[in-house]
Amino acid sequence: MNGDALVLDDVSKRYGAVTAARDLSLSVAPGELLTLIGPSGCGKSTTLRLVAGLDRPDAGAIRIDGETVADRRTWRPPERRRVGLVFQDHALFPHLSVARNVAFGLARLSRAEQQRRIGEVLELVRLGHLAKRYPHELSGGEQQRVALARALAPRPAVVLLDEPFSSLDETLRAQVRADTVAALRETKTTAMLVTHDQTEALSTGDRVVVMCAGLIEQADTPQRVFESPATRFVASFMGDADFLPAQVHHALLTCEIGVVSTVPGWADADVDVDVVLRPHEVALRPDPGSDARVVDVDYHGAFVLHTVRLGSGRTLRSWQTHAVRYPIGTPVAVSVVPGISPTLLVGDHAVAAPPTR
Numbered sequence: 001m002n003g004d005a006l007v008l009d010d011v012s013k014r015y016g017a018v019t020a021a022r023d024l025s026l027s028v029a030p031g032e033l034l035t036l037i038g039p040s041g042c043g044k045s046t047t048l049r050l051v052a053g054l055d056r057p058d059a060g061a062i063r064i065d066g067e068t069v070a071d072r073r074t075w076r077p078p079e080r081r082r083v084g085l086v087f088q089d090h091a092l093f094p095h096l097s098v099a100r101n102v103a104f105g106l107a108r109l110s111r112a113e114q115q116r117r118i119g120e121v122l123e124l125v126r127l128g129h130l131a132k133r134y135p136h137e138l139s140g141g142e143q144q145r146v147a148l149a150r151a152l153a154p155r156p157a158v159v160l161l162d163e164p165f166s167s168l169d170e171t172l173r174a175q176v177r178a179d180t181v182a183a184l185r186e187t188k189t190t191a192m193l194v195t196h197d198q199t200e201a202l203s204t205g206d207r208v209v210v211m212c213a214g215l216i217e218q219a220d221t222p223q224r225v226f227e228s229p230a231t232r233f234v235a236s237f238m239g240d241a242d243f244l245p246a247q248v249h250h251a252l253l254t255c256e257i258g259v260v261s262t263v264p265g266w267a268d269a270d271v272d273v274d275v276v277l278r279p280h281e282v283a284l285r286p287d288p289g290s291d292a293r294v295v296d297v298d299y300h301g302a303f304v305l306h307t308v309r310l311g312s313g314r315t316l317r318s319w320q321t322h323a324v325r326y327p328i329g330t331p332v333a334v335s336v337v338p339g340i341s342p343t344l345l346v347g348d349h350a351v352a353a354p355p356t357r
């Protein structure tokens, strides 16, 4: 027993030959908002389905608010898990008004209590004035807010949201996302949100869970996932990253472009690593004597992404501000911006300390 709202303990799920969830272990604190991200088929929806009770794990245990809802001996059906669900397609009942959609999970309350709770959650998502409408009389964003109100109405222990904004267009998406996060925060609701949008994962999650092939690669704060990725996969999946072979010798990290940084604590190390460099960390300067050349220039509005081929044939990318655009073929000196502490990889894993031999 502990104070976590949700715990997954070594949970696995196979579908035939596919292991959709592999030894997943995760603890979610009360009120925490977790975002789940990973490539298509990595097991994000499976994880939500296992927590919701729409699927049964082959191994491991799931606890919600300290109570076991699934393990080898225990099985609680979805309606007895205190879990709220919000899906991409809203899934509202078309023949019921907004108020009656929200009332769906409140059957155990008296009529007066139901009315009060419906009023509360519709106010929370700013839809109090639309209580009598039917789903087809609402915009996509309004439907999604009704779906959230319906999920929150029974005061669930955990709300699970599976790509809840992906059917909305770009502008509406930002607004509905902000409203959703505000409602979850205001009610201090514990939530897991699946997304395929990296910016969404980083900007909305207290923690980001990055999955690949049924495994959790990293579950960490957005800053750590981006700035200290645990694996090569996380580094390249969460934002742009290039990898260069490098050496740490006498606490100095060097690679093809020269000295990258010092590595405190590695004074006695003499190790080959790969250094992870992100485009905002790479600096360029025209230099006719350099054998590095600009090979691609991609305009992104505020920034211009330059791809540079180094003497070795490897490529690095560099963000330049919108006013800077070096023509393709320009010879450039390549360095890193001052003060970075880049991630070092040995094999596919980040290392924070010199590997022991």
Ligand SMILES: Nc1ncnc2c1ncn2[C@@H]1O[C@H](COP(=O)(O)OP(=O)(O)OP(=O)(O)O)[C@@H](O)[C@H]1O
Pocket (backbone or CB within 6 Å): 015, 016, 018, 019, 020, 038, 039, 040, 041, 042, 043, 044, 045, 046, 047, 196
């Ligand atoms: N009911 C099922 N029967 C067989 N295989 C399944 C079933 N559900 C999921 N899978 C497989 O399990 C793996 C994980 O699927 P899941 O839907 O969890 O991925 P996902 O990360 O949510 O993907 P996406 O981003 O495309 O929605 C996939 O290989 C998928 O084909």
